[in-house]
Structure formats: structure tokens, C-alpha cells
Amino acid sequence: MVFTDPEPWQPHVWRSELKDAVTSVAELGRVLRLPLEDCDEGAIAGFPLRVPRPFVARMRRNDPDDPLLRQVLPAAAEKEPVSVLPDGTRLSVDPLRENDYARAPALIQKYRGRALLIATPACAVHCRYCFRKHFPYEDHSPGRREAALAVLREDDEIAEVILSGGDPLVMTDASLGRLIRCLDSILHIERLRIHTRLPIVLPSRITRDLLDILASTRLRVVVVVHANHPQELDSDTARAFACLRGAPGITLLNQTVLLRGVNDAAPALCALSERLFAQGVLPYYLHMPDAVIGTHGFHVTEVRARQIHDAMAERLPGYLLPKLAREEPGRAAKTVLA
Ligand SMILES: *Cc1c(COP(=O)(O)O)cnc(C)c1O
Numbered sequence: 023m024v025f026t027d028p029e030p031w032q033p034h035v036w037r038s039e040l041k042d043a044v045t046s047v048a049e050l051g052r053v054l055r056l057p058l059e060d061c062d063e064g065a066i067a068g069f070p071l072r073v074p075r076p077f078v079a080r081m082r083r084n085d086p087d088d089p090l091l092r093q094v095l096p097a098a099a100e101k102e103p104v105s106v107l108p109d110g111t112r113l114s115v116d117p118l119r120e121n122d123y124a125r126a127p128a129l130i131q132k133y134r135g136r137a138l139l140i141a142t143p144a145c146a147v148h149c150r151y152c153f154r155k156h157f158p159y160e161d162h163s164p165g166r167r168e169a170a171l172a173v174l175r176e177d178d179e180i181a182e183v184i185l186s187g188g189d190p191l192v193m194t195d196a197s198l199g200r201l202i203r204c205l206d207s208i209l210h211i212e213r214l215r216i217h218t219r220l221p222i223v224l225p226s227r228i229t230r231d232l233l234d235i236l237a238s239t240r241l242r243v244v245v246v247v248h249a250n251h252p253q254e255l256d257s258d259t260a261r262a263f264a265c266l267r268g269a270p271g272i273t274l275l276n277q278t279v280l281l282r283g284v285n286d287a288a289p290a291l292c293a294l295s296e297r298l299f300a301q302g303v304l305p306y307y308l309h310m311p312d313a314v315i316g317t318h319g320f321h322v323t324e325v326r327a328r329q330i331h332d333a334m335a336e337r338l339p340g341y342l343l344p345k346l347a348r349e350e351p352g353r354a355a356k357t358v359l360a
């Protein structure tokens with residue numbers, strides 16, 4: 023076998039692919055050769071359809087049940103006035119009460135030793151089940167980051183900063199570089215975690231400059247990507263991960279949201295774990311969807327979730343079994359269900 027270094031993408035590619043994302047249901051229908059007119063445009067207001075073309079390219083043509091399409095296509099159910107799930111869980115706009123845990127604008131700390139920085143409100147893709155769909159980004163504007171940095175400098179218990187969003191990799195290399203250099207200069211911070219969907223939905227985001235930024239910090243870098251279905255992984259994601267792994271000391275993990283009609287079956291999730299591993303990524307969490315208003319169509323009961331997870335445990339080596347977890351406000355850690 024011949025090994026060659028994987029090539030990062032040229033810097034202009036992701037910028038133009040980001041601008042060129044599909045934002046109209048009619049166009050998505052044309053590309054997929056599907057009549058999508060029965061989708062409710064009203065559901066789109068405030069959280070419009072947005073999906074980059076490299077992700078669309080991995081959807082099956084002429085299949086309304088395609089698991090990638092289901093994640094991004096606005097559905098009429100989003101506007102149904104459902105406020106309680108069949109198992110009694112109440113839905114709300116802010117089920118995680120993230121606002122209560124803000125230590126400064128854009129800085130959320132729920133757990134000891136690690137704090138989450140909202141790096142940008144923007145995302146490359148709009149996932150219909152997103153728990154930050156209704157997040158008051160205007161109160162957490164990255165333009166007011168000084169207060170957050172002051173807290174990080176002050177509190178030497180914080181050893182890990184998690185960049186989240188939105189999607190932190192939507193930031194340009196220049197502004198991401200500035201932010202990381204800033205964190206790098208705070209000596210008690212040891213680890214930098216980046217939660218991002220871009221290596222999946224827009225693999226061309228992996229540029230030489232980005233790799234240089236990640237390679238030149240003294241911080242240990244953990245990149246947590248977000249893939250929900252094996253069909254999301256192809257030769258481009260493999261190339262993106264291979265580039266990232268080439269940067270010294272980077273750990274690559276994946277988190278998945280368990281979604282009805284998308285990936286609520288053990289065979290699909292086992293295939294996802296195996297394909298992730300084949301591409302150099304370890305499964306981390308399998309999340310129960312958060313109880314956000316308008317996302318009831320995606321919810322899986324806890325009983326069903328445990329069944330699926332048990333079936334996965336029977337087929338996968340332990341290191342490929344993600345932790346089944348749920349986010350509950352007021353706890354010292356995420357609740358691990360299995
Ligand atoms: C999920 C989450 C974390 C990270 O938790 P880990 O179990 O370390 O992955 C940190 N902060 C917030 C606010 C979170 O929601």
C-alpha cells in the first residue's frame with residue numbers, strides 16, 4: 023500500500039460552497055428530482071432551509087425518506103402546537119436553560135473544568151432538530167467576547183474551552199486563528215475542543231491555513247464532528263479527517279443525535295460507528311434529542327433508545343459503542359442512559 027499525504031482544499035473552495043448552499047425547497051426538489059411542494063414554507067420562517075451542495079450530493083435521488091434529507095427539510099410538523107411528548111417530557115424553546123448558565127455573553131458553563139464559548143451564531147447547515155434553534159444569539163454576540171475572555175483568564179479551574187455555535191468553523195481562518203491565539207495565551211487552559219459539523223457537510227472547510235492554526239497551538243485539540251448516518255460519510259469526509267489527523271496531537275470524535283426516521287435503528291448506527299472508525303474517528307455520544315418545541319417529529323422514546331443501544335452493544339466492540347446520553351439542566355454531567 024502506498025501512503026500519500028492527504029491534500030487540504032484550496033482556501034476559496036469552502037467560501038464559495040458556503041455561499042452557494044441550497045436555500046429553497048423548490049430547488050432542493052429539482053436537484054433531488056422530488057416533488058417537495060407539500061413542505062410547509064411557514065415552518066421555515068426564522069430558521070430557513072440551508073444545506074450545502076456536497077451534503078445534498080450524498081442524498082438519494084427521488085427518495086422522500088432519505089435520512090439526510092429528513093434532517094434538513096422543513097416539515098409541517100414543526101408548526102404543530104405540541105408541548106408534551108408521549109412519554110410526558112415537556113417541550114420548550116430552551117429545554118437546557120443555557121441562558122441560566124451563562125457566565126458572560128457567549129460563555130456557558132454547566133460542567134466543572136470546561137466552558138463552552140459560542141464562537142459564532144452561523145451554521146453551514148440548518149438541522150431541523152437543532153436545540154439552539156431558538157437560542158438568543160443576539161444576547162451572546164461574538165462581538166462582545168471580551169467579557170467571556172476576562173472570565174476565562176480569571177477562573178483557573180477552566181482547563182478546557184469548547185468552541186461551539188452555530189458552527190465555529192464557519193469563522194474565517196483569520197478570526198479563528200485570532201481567537202485560538204487568545205485562548206492559547208491563557209496558561210491554565212490546556213485543551214481546546216471544537217464542535218463542528220463542517221467536516222461532514224462541507225469537507226472543503228479543511229484548508230492548509232486551518233491545519234496550520236490547529237498545529238501551531240500548544241493546546242491539545244479535540245475535534246468533535248457531528249454525523250448521524252453512515253451515508254453522510256464519503257471519500258471527501260475521509261480526506262477531511264485524514265488532513266485533520268495529520269495535525270499533531272488532534273483527537274477526532276463524533277457525536278450523533280438519535281432521530282426518528284433518520285437513524286433510529288441499530289444496523290444504521292452500527293454501520294455509522296464502523297465507517298467512522300474506518301475514517302479515523304471514534305464515536306463519543308449518542309444523544310437523545312433535546313426537548314425543543316417543534317422537534318417532536320424526531321423524538322425517540324427512552325425505552326426504544328435503550329433497545330437500540332443494547333442491540334448496538336451486542337454487535338460492536340466496546341470502543342465503537344457511543345454513550346447514550348441526555349442533557350438535563352441542573353446536573354453535574356450529562357445523564358448517561360446506557
Ligand atoms: C455537552 C456540554 C459540555 C461537554 O460535556 P462533555 O461531557 O465533556 O462532552 C460542556 N458544556 C456544555 C454547556 C454542554 O452542553
Ligand code: SF4
Pocket residue numbers: 145146147148149151152153154155187188189219
Ligand atoms: S450544525 Fe449544530 S448548531 Fe448548526 S443547525 Fe445543525 S445541530 Fe444546530
